[in-house]
Amino acid sequence: GENVEQHPSTLSVQEGDSAVIKCTYSDSASNYFPWYKQELGKGPQLIIDIRSNVGEKKDQRIAVTLNKTAKHFSLHITETQPEDSAVYFCAAPSRGSGGGADGLTFGKGTHLIIQP
Amino acid sequence: DAGVIQSPRHEVTEMGQEVTLRCKPISGHDYLFWYRQTMMRGLELLIYFNNNVPIDDSGMPEDRFSAKMPNASFSTLKIQPSEPRDSAVYFCASSRGRIRNTEAFFGQGTRLTVV
Numbered sequence: 001g002e003n004v005e006q007h008p009s010t011l012s013v014q015e016g017d018s019a020v021i022k023c024t025y026s027d028s029a030s031n032y033f034p035w036y037k038q039e040l041g042k043g044p045q046l047i048i049d050i051r052s053n054v055g056e057k058k059d060q061r062i063a064v065t066l067n068k069t070a071k072h073f074s075l076h077i078t079e080t081q082p083e084d085s086a087v088y089f090c091a092a093p094s095r096g097s098g099g100g101a102d103g104l105t106f107g108k109g110t111h112l113i114i115q116p
Numbered sequence: 117d118a119g120v121i122q123s124p125r126h127e128v129t130e131m132g133q134e135v136t137l138r139c140k141p142i143s144g145h146d147y148l149f150w151y152r153q154t155m156m157r158g159l160e161l162l163i164y165f166n167n168n169v170p171i172d173d174s175g176m177p178e179d180r181f182s183a184k185m186p187n188a189s190f191s192t193l194k195i196q197p198s199e200p201r202d203s204a205v206y207f208c209a210s211s212r213g214r215i216r217n218t219e220a221f222f223g224q225g226t227r228l229t230v231v
Contacts (some may be wrong), residue, residue: 032216043207043222044159045119093216094161102215103149103172106159 002027002094006107016037019080021110023090024072025081030086030092033066034104036082038087077112085114120223121228122208127182128229134196139208150206150221159207178224179185196214198230 003026013019024032033051036044050057050064050073057064061080061096077084087109094105117173121140129135141148149164163173168185176183185191195202205227209220 040225043224045222046219054194089159102147102166103161103164104215104220108158112196
């Protein structure tokens with residue numbers, strides 16, 4: 001099945017600076033890479049995703065890049081704000097031993113702390 | 117829509133007891149997923165359904181775990197008997213269409229503590 005590695009596990013940045021979170025995946029057939037944000041006491045929520053036919057996607061202060069050759073993708077947050085403090089998860093389609101391929105395998109998460 | 121609704125939000129039970137977690141997906145969504153979140157293992161996919169049919173349960177850790185989806189608006193995850201290592205936050209999520217084409221919406225989770 002798919003294996004997703006995520007780094008760093010904790011990231012502290014000054015408000016206004018940029019934050020970068022990186023992930024690698026193992027299944028070269030994977031073609032969809034979402035990023036989820038989880039705030040305290042809540043479930044994860046999709047913030048941006050990218051498909052394998054593009055190398056970069058932007059949405060205001062958030063961008064994601066994908067390198068299919070190296071099998072890694074990254075989340076970039078610019079001009080960070082206090083409300084960006086949360087746990088961020090990368091993910092890739094999972095391929096369970098049961099044959100289904102419609103779940104997601106998540107990275108272990110990055111706790112992003114925005115220092116005022 | 118109220119989103120994915122899970123109940124209870126918190127559950128404390130004694131080892132050996134049966135625990136049932138409940139989920140109401142978003143109306144019109146045809147996929148339903150159960151995830152478990154722990155500090156050590158992160159978010160793990162346990163099982164998912166498509167049109168109420170279980171498709172992949174390879175993530176279910178043991179036979180003590182079972183899940184059902186009797187209709188399009190309700191699913192349960194049952195642990196019998198429960199053990200302290202089952203303590204975790206359990207999330208239900210739903211999506212309209214395949215996960216590679218659309219967003220998965222998560223509920224707020226059930227925090228399970230087995231003592």
